[in-house]
Amino acid sequence: MAGMIKTDMDVNTIASLAAQFRGMNVDTDVMAGMEPTTSQYKNDTWYEICQTSAWRKMMSRVDQGLPPYESDADDPARGVSAQDSGAAATGEAGATKTGEGASASDAPTYSGSVLVLNASMTDGAAGKVATTLKNRGFTATADTAAARESTTKVIYNGDGARSSALGVAQTLGGGVMPQANDGSCRTDVPVIVILGGDSY
Structure with missing residues (x-):
């Protein structure tokens, strides 16, 4: 099989290209x-x-x-895949007109204040992520973390900020799950993103 593939890239170039996709979540980061x-x-x-x-x-x-698309309803391919069809069938069967069973806090929102702290070794990472979040609708600022972190985290302060934290996590991708502040982070910002060395 390998003999059938021809490319002008060397091993180092291929490895470098692959590294750029590190942390990519194909469920949230790839759009069609x-x-x-x-x-x-x-x-x-x-x-x-x-x-x-x-x-x-x-x-x-x-x-x-x-x-x-501005909404899923605008996507002409919606429901074509087996995954979409299964999700649609389950959702339609389990939903009621009043939307019972679905919590508003489980629906991501793309607004609110976010502080992005760079705890990785990559210069400028917080600024880039803050720009991405701004383009998505958030009010985001970038700063440097006090210490290095190995993992990327999304922290929220109070239940009212959870939906924004979900929106931030979906924008970042990489399978990051928001977590409530345990008291170790600042409390003056609704959502805090700590960029760790695992993805940045």
């Missing part, structure tokens, strides 16, 4: 979208004509680090 088109039938052939304005709007969202 279908180019908006209008179907036209001409001369016994179907053509898909790009809706340029809608496509530009979609790409503007992607450039900001946002999903291609």
Whole structure:
């Protein structure tokens, strides 16, 4: 099988490329979208004509680090995969008109104040993450942590900040789960991100 693959990259280049994907969560960090088109039938052939304005709007969202669609309902491929179909079936069967069984605190929100602390060895990591969070809708500031940390954490102060912490965690990806402040972090900011050496 290896003999069938040809590339102009050497081993070091391949390893470097692979390292850039470290910590990527394919469930939250990889987005897909279908180019908006209008179907036209001409001369016994179907053509898909790009809706340029809608496509530009979609790409503007992607450039900001946002999903291609403003809502799941806009995705024409929604429910196509087995995973989507299973989730939809389960959700529709278990949901009620009043939304019973779903907690508002379990739904991520993309707003609120966030402090990003760089506890990794990578210079500028906090600034980059803060910019990503700002593009997502948060009010984010960057600073340097007092000590190095090996793992990345998302800390929230109070139950009211949990939904924002979930939104931050989904934006970061990498499987980071928000945790309530145990008293070891600052309490003057709703959400605190500590960038550790595992991902940054």
